[in-house]
Amino acid sequence: MEEAELRQRVEAIYRSDSRRVLATLIRLLGDFDLAEEALHDAFIAAVQQWPRDGLPANPRAWLVSAGRFKAIDSLRRRARFDASKRHLVAELEEAASAFLEGEDVEDDRLRLIFTCCHPALPADAQVPLTLREVCDLKTEEIARAFLSSPSTIAQRIVRAKAKIRDAHIPYQVPALAELPERLDNVLRVIYLVFNEGYSASSGDSLTRTDLSAEAIRLARLLLELLPDPEVMGLLALMLLHDSRRAARATADGELVLLDDQDRTLWDHGQIAEGLALVAQAMASRRVGAYLLQAAIAAVHAQAADAAVTDWRQIVGLYDVLQRLVQSPVVALNRAVAIAMRDGPEAGLAQVDALLEAGELADYHLAHAARADFCRRLGRKDEARAAYESALALARQEPERRFIEMRLRELDG
Known part of the structure; x- marks a missing residue:
């Protein structure tokens, strides 16, 4: 060689x-x-x-x-x-x-995740430490995911490393009896890894295939250890999202929205596996946040095209999810679903309330959603202002180019 x-x-x-x-x-x-x-x-x-x-x-x-x-x-x-x-x-x-x-x-990354998510570590340090050490995400990328400052995240990571060293926290997958209490943060970490791979927080590429593939691999390992409905739900959710990968961007790397994707490009093997996992987990009647999100993804996966998507069912699932998880991002996704079911004016009212509350002020997708609703309502000036706010906050180049295209369309 x-x-x-x-x-x-x-x-x-x-x-x-x-x-x-x-x-x-x-x-x-x-x-x-x-x-x-x-x-x-x-x-x-x-x-x-x-x-x-x-x-x-x-x-x-x-x-x-x-x-x-x-x-x-x-x-x-x-x-x-x-x-x-x-x-x-x-x-x-x-x-x-x-x-x-x-x-x-092969299993050392899963061991490392459990070490980083040990209950002896501060809760707000566990996920950032894992994303930094297991996935090689930069401190700035982790800070954006947590809507926090890089210096704050860096301090948490340094303190967590010192705690692991000084307390001699074991580097191992816990015993089966200890797994349930450690599961929530581990699932959260794996999903954040997948999200960074499925939609990179910054950079020239829409996706990072290595991260999403690694998250799916880790979820499979975890499912072998603990066949829990939420583990099934998370694996199903990631498979169903990942099935759309080939349709999410053009050959030139431009973003393609869900409604405009060529569904013949979706990976139907992943869809079949994801749907089977959702059905198996739902049969347990122990419904958690990841399983509900997987059920929402399943509704999209089963629609032959965007026009026949069952938005009524999706809104109903978001209603249950919102009662379970008090998250402004979940509320934003529910607002988008309401707009698809009841029209953009209904969705706009929801998004305006969220932005007024302040929690999503620095979240570019909230401003992008508001811009889209205003555009569909013919309120061009408001749409332009919202797109400009989204553009100022977006860090991923394909998303920035998509927003710039929408702005040009408004001016056309």
Whole structure:
């Protein structure tokens, strides 16, 4: 393999496997910062050695081994000046001899999620820490997802890492009896990972396939551990949304709204699996927020085209969801469904009330919804102002181009 081609392979492996390698290194080394340093050193070693020695049969295991031994070497040097590190070096050297390059590290990201969502950690730090460490989302991206400041999110992450280190929080999937109490945050994390993949919070691309695929994989692992209706609901929800991926953008990367999508491009295998999971979960009569959202997605999936969508059923499901989850975003989605059932004026009244309450003032989709209702009502000036507000807040380029197109249409 030519050196240039091998470097490309190293870069591809970094994109696909670096967070899995990091998750395993955190388990093996017991320290986030040391593991991140070891990951960096392992990839430097790969760039230096693989052109000479060739691509290893198991690159991920090679990187884990290299990173682990690099960390031990680093600790040995520090131990010369810090006696407290000598015991740690001895432990890691003993454990390193037991590590095999063929060791299965596939489940380590799920272990890491449960560690980051440990009940000993502050609730407001669990999800940001997981998104940062498991999914490599930037602090700014996480802050936007939480409508918070990057400095606040960064402080939460640093404190959570210190808590895990100082309290020796175990790196493991909890026992079956402990799973239910830990489940809510884990499900929330997996869904936030999927959302960032399904509709990236910023950047040139509408989607990040790697993140949504990883979220679906983690949900499948979790379902094997705990066949709970809400786990089924979350997996169904992600499958039903992901089934539309090929129809959500044009060949040029432009956004295509749900009503305008070519439904022949939808993945009907994913739809069938999602519908079956919804039916199985509903049979339990234990209905939670993810299952209700999956049921809403199922109504869309079963409609042959946008015109025959059962908006009455969707509004009814949103009514139940809103009673269960007091969320302004759920209320916004319900307002859109009401507009589709009763007309844009009914939806506009709902959105105006939400914007007046202030919780969605910085949420670009709320302003975009208001703009669309005003456009459909022929209130061009109001539509223009709302689109401009949405444009000022949007960070994803396909969404920005779509809003700019709507503005041009108003001026045309």
